[in-house]
Amino acid sequence: MRTQVAIVGAGPAGLLLGALLAKSGIANVIIEQRSADYVLGRIRAGVLEQTTVDLLDAAGVAARAHREGLPHDGIDLCFGGERHRIDLHALTGKRVMVYGQTEVTRDLMEARAAAGLPTIYEAEDVQVHGFDGAQPHVSYRRDGVEQRIEADFIAGCDGFHGVCRASVPVAAITLHERVYPFGWLGLLADVPPLHHELIYVSHERGFALCSQRSHSRSRYYLQCALDDRVERWSDDAFWDELKRRLPAATAAELTTGASLEKSIAPLRSFVAEPMRFGRLFLAGDAAHIVPPTGAKGLNLAASDVGFLWQAFDEHYRGSASGLDGYSDRALHRVWKAERFSWWLTSLMHRFPDGGTFGARMQQAELEYLVSSRAAMTALAENYVGLPMV
Ligand code: FAS
Ligand code: PHB
DSSP states (O other), rough: OOEEEEEEOOSSHHHHHHHHHTEEEEEEEESSSSSSHHHOOOOOOOOOHHHHHHHHHHTTTOHHHHHHOOOOOOOEEETTTTTEEOOHHHSSSOOOEEEEHHHHHHHHHHHHTTTTOOOOOSSSEEEEEESSSSEEEEEOOOOOOEEHHHHHHHHEEEOOOSSSSGSSOGGGGGGEEEEEEEEEEEEEESSSSSSSSSSEOOTTOEEEEEEEEESSOOOEEEEEEETTOOGOOHHHHHHHHHHHSSSSSHTOOOEEEEEEEEEEEEEEEEEOSSSEEETEEEGGTTEOOOOEEEEEEHHHHHHHHHHHHHHHHHHHTTOHHHHHHHHHHHHHHHHHHHHHHHHHHHHHHHHHHHHHHHHHHHHHHHHHHHHHHHHHHHHHHHOOOOOOO
16 A cells, blocks of 8 residues: 555544645545544543644534533632632633543544545554655554555654654654653543533642533542552542542532543653654654643644644645754644643642642742732633644
8 A cells, every 4th residue: 555644543643634634635544553442432631722623623523522512711720728710711812622532533533434534443563664764664464464555754643652753763862751750540420510610729638620521521630649549449539539629618519420431640741852753753642741730732732733734735735844844843832831731730739759848839839820910821821722833
């Protein structure tokens, strides 16, 4: 088989890139190691920046998001037993949309299937070759038969544990990383959300987040120890701990219920530089990871894809400048989102070695934040998403 762009990974980055390339008439094939059902079964992000919704619109897959997505004008911050609203829309003129990554992925998958575009699921032993030359190719095994896809370019959209970044010579890549001394225990339940907007909680027992997927499905997170295990957390234990971390009046309004999903995710900040290696281009979690506190992971994957789509479109129209500028342009936005995610994570979580001084610094910064329009505007500008420039 031969194509113009071989995309490794059918998560949101790979699927969105495939959809946008197709809109530009650029042939592409997606190779995914898991089944479609497995990909859809992963419960992840929940908040879309306007730039992400705009890209879904450009891909022609945003109709359901506009129907079912929940526009949010603000977020609440809780600390010291008090709740403070950050009015994102009043401060920036922008809002975010609550619409789960699972639904974004479903919309992209269904559109791709309807368009008859090739996606190879359950591909085994996927490998990328020759991207430092003029004729890269992807090899894989399917139903016991070795396969090969010749391409002009390879897009590595295969996530943090993928094969693409791992295939780059060590001397050609620089990795930057910070691993946090805690994780997030997440719970999904078909209960009405606690509040019509998201609530971020800083508490001496640890961070908590009250999020949602719809008016009838809620998503909650608790900061937990790195060595914690999801088996140790019954639903009742989760709800009781969440109530302990919420202001009493807010906790009294919480609707609890049986969990649909419970899992623990580690938190890390990670960036690989550059994001291009000859004819291999990295996008999304394959190139960077943010702690989910700032709701940037999925949105950064989308902006990478937006830049890469423009680059390929320019290339096939006869200008190489887009491809040459992709890595710097994407990293310019990646590092700003890394900073914001690191800052909000450092502000809202309890660090084992933080001590009383660290706790007082966090308290002072939170008190300043909610008292200063300038400080709230800085948070709001980053939360709704910085412009794609
Ligand atoms: P993905 O990891 O989603 O997709 C990569 C795809 O490549 C996967 O389908 C994988 O199976 C496939 N793949 C891997 N290796 C392969 C190989 N060798 N060959 C072929 N295919 C291969 N972000 C937020 O904004 N908010 C959140 O709350 C949030 N929670 C998260 C919780 C968890 C547990 C994780 C892991 C991430 C979370 N994220 C969150 C970040 C997440 O949403 C990512 O940013 C988003 O999935 C990035 O999309 P992709 O870059 O497509 O990577
Ligand atoms: C989520 O709903 O999964 C979510 C929302 C906001 C965040 C992180 C996760 O900051």
